[in-house]
Amino acid sequence: MSGDWIYLDYAATTPVDPRVLEAMQEHLAIDGRFANPSALHPAGRSSAAAVQKAAEAVAQLVNCDPGRLIWTSGATESNNLAIQGVARARSHHGKHLVTMPTEHKAVTDVYKALEADGFELSWLAPEATGVLDPAALEAVLRPDTQLVSIMYVNNETGVVQDVASLGRICREHDVAFHVDAAQAVGKLNVDIAALNADLVSISAHKLYGPSGIGALYVRKRVGLNPDPLMFGGAQQGRLRPGTLAVHLIAGFGAAAMLARESLVDDFAHVKALRDRLWQGIRSTPGLTLNGDLASGYPGILNVSAEGLDGESLLLALEPLCVSTGSACNSQSQEPSAVLRALGVPDEQAESAIRFSFGRMTTEAEIDAAAELYGQAVRSLRALMPEAA
Amino acid sequence: MNDPYSTLTRKLFAAPEHVAASGGEPDTGSSVYTEAQGVRIRLSAVVAGGLITELRFRASGCPHVIAACEWLCRSIEGKPVEALGEFKPAAIMQALAVPVAKTGRILVLEDTARALGERLSRTQDS
Incomplete structure (x- = not known):
């Protein structure tokens, strides 16, 4: 941190x-x-x-x-x-x-x-x-x-x-x-x-x-x-x-x-972190994984929380620095074209958060991120109205 | 990029004090639900002697929408029912430094406030 x-x-x-x-x-x-x-x-x-x-x-x-x-x-x-x-x-x-x-x-x-x-x-x-x-x-x-x-x-x-x-x-x-x-x-x-x-x-x-x-x-x-x-x-x-x-x-x-020297270690490191984060948040109600854990690059974990607004989720997650979609898309209010192409419904795509890890990421940061994510989802859900 | 949220927006978003206790209230004489522009808002009020003694919200939307709901509740509470119909979106836009691109979302709040005001007025008249 x-x-x-x-x-x-x-x-x-x-x-x-x-x-x-x-x-x-x-x-x-x-x-x-x-x-x-x-x-x-x-x-x-x-x-x-x-x-x-x-x-x-x-x-x-x-x-x-x-x-x-x-x-x-x-x-x-x-x-x-x-x-x-x-x-x-x-x-x-x-x-x-x-x-x-x-x-x-x-x-x-x-x-x-x-x-x-x-x-x-x-x-x-x-x-x-x-x-x-x-x-x-x-x-x-x-x-x-x-x-x-x-x-x-x-x-x-x-x-x-x-x-x-x-x-x-x-x-x-x-x-x-x-x-x-x-x-x-x-x-x-x-x-x-x-x-x-x-x-x-x-x-x-x-x-x-x-x-x-x-x-x-x-x-x-x-x-x-x-x-x-x-x-x-x-x-x-x-x-x-x-x-x-x-x-x-x-x-x-x-x-x-450096990348050539540490390629194997870096891969194992981010995979362990991704698995740890997924274990930490997977029980969140209404959570959907965007992508495939088995075949995807483990340095990226993309999840959606049913019914939530991605921009609000991003702000509620601070001081955690993550992305909604790609960083280059962060000024757009359109749901991610990538997730749309995967057949992800707009409502699900709008709450997508991309976590991505690297060489310097620690287990303590992952544990803090999982805790912050759970808190943010709970607090925003507490604000949600039910339809008429 | 500069911070897209003003200090007041951050404060109201982080700790709203006027959130309704339950999200499942039906559309009654003192509650209105609106859904448009990707925003969902429910406003509910308690009126006594022509004054709004309690104004509560539940909302799903961007941080500006949530902060705007809280700002509205703080501004209107204690005022006559008519204040809901006199609500001016421009005032919130200015107070919270809402980006122009989000005007439509604030107009959803305006529609909800006006609808609640009309409903409360009818209830008072009947």
């Missing part, structure tokens, strides 16, 4: 690991490796070496060629670059695109923008568990399909997709396959080589690295050169120009190295 609050919103962002912070500090001041890595002088070459070291660390974490990683500002930019970049670059071959309504808005909104721009879009519905049946993907692919985007781990429910099978189908049909792996990298054993993915979005701030840095893996493949979104320099093969943020990249690299 930090003192002022109990932070259980790791799916929104993780705190920076102190070892990551230490690695970043080396790249900020005059006595460190702060120089522009594109510069040819010794200071620049030193920064370039740090960038290369970070690329190797990230590549090791996800088993890919470090030379195929493009640094971005985070998963939102990676998703935009992958989707807009590939859709536009391949538009002369066809304009059919495929995704799911359960994707993050950083994916769905990009597809909607492309649809408004003349692309044709197919939305794949998940099964009630949130998982996509690979046969449903195969059925929708057409000769003019250019790109499919399916996320690895859902940010609201923790549902894990069988991306390797989906990628195999795309490859058999010569369709580019993009995976938003922001919630998976550093948490699951992500092996890009085994995923059959052409494009993979990664974010540092979901794995104890800094905000503002991410990466897009782009497989070396004929006809898979995304169009750039920005112009203004020769950095990163002109695909993503701009001076590289060495301190952020170094932080990302350090976070990736």
Whole structure:
């Protein structure tokens, strides 16, 4: 516990690991490796070496060629670059695109923008568990399909997709396959080589690295050169120009190295915490689990309390820091599109609370969270009227 | 993002003092139930000598709605029945710094208050 609050919103962002912070500090001041890595002088070459070291660390974490990683500002930019970049670059071959309504808005909104721009879009519905049946993907692919985007781990429910099978189908049909792996990298054993993915979005701030840095893996493949979104320099093969943020990249690299070392321990830790919290709240009257405990990523637990308003529940839970739906949705008053796509009724979706845990979460915090949740539900239920 | 709730909203939401003891009261001469805009409100009153001696609520909705119900009860108690019909949503919106996007929800409270006022007036007249 930090003192002022109990932070259980790791799916929104993780705190920076102190070892990551230490690695970043080396790249900020005059006595460190702060120089522009594109510069040819010794200071620049030193920064370039740090960038290369970070690329190797990230590549090791996800088993890919470090030379195929493009640094971005985070998963939102990676998703935009992958989707807009590939859709536009391949538009002369066809304009059919495929995704799911359960994707993050950083994916769905990009597809909607492309649809408004003349692309044709197919939305794949998940099964009630949130998982996509690979046969449903195969059925929708057409000769003019250019790109499919399916996320690895859902940010609201923790549902894990069988991306390797989906990628195999795309490859058999010569369709580019993009995976938003922001919630998976550093948490699951992500092996890009085994995923059959052409494009993979990664974010540092979901794995104890800094905000503002991410990466897009782009497989070396004929006809898979995304169009750039920005112009203004020769950095990163002109695909993503701009001076590289060495301190952020170094932080990302350090976070990736730590994640690789602690992947198994971190997974076991969050699973134990998730199970402890579930045991602590499962007897709450009218409680519904959104997602699947058995197959989902255990760092996320999404539950609804019948009849309650999610916003009121969130306030009644303070000082507990959790989310209604995804953090990016917190300013919207609409029920979660992800839960709606799973067939969750609006009334149930409106009371959904997402708990998400991480490396620094303690059992004491989980026990306090369970207690606060029970109290909040009881106090709001005590206010509820019965219908006329 | 700044705190979406004013200090008064937080205070009234956290510790409402005018919650009706039971949620299951029928629609009687002194109780009105309204459901709209995702908000459910029941207001009930005790009247003596033309004055509202007790005004109680039960509600399901966002924190602003719950705080607004408590604010209304505190403001109206001790006043004549007619005060329910004279209730101005703008006053609550200003007092609690309710976002404009939530105006519709406060109007549900206004409808409930006015309906209760009309019902109480009829009961007094009969």
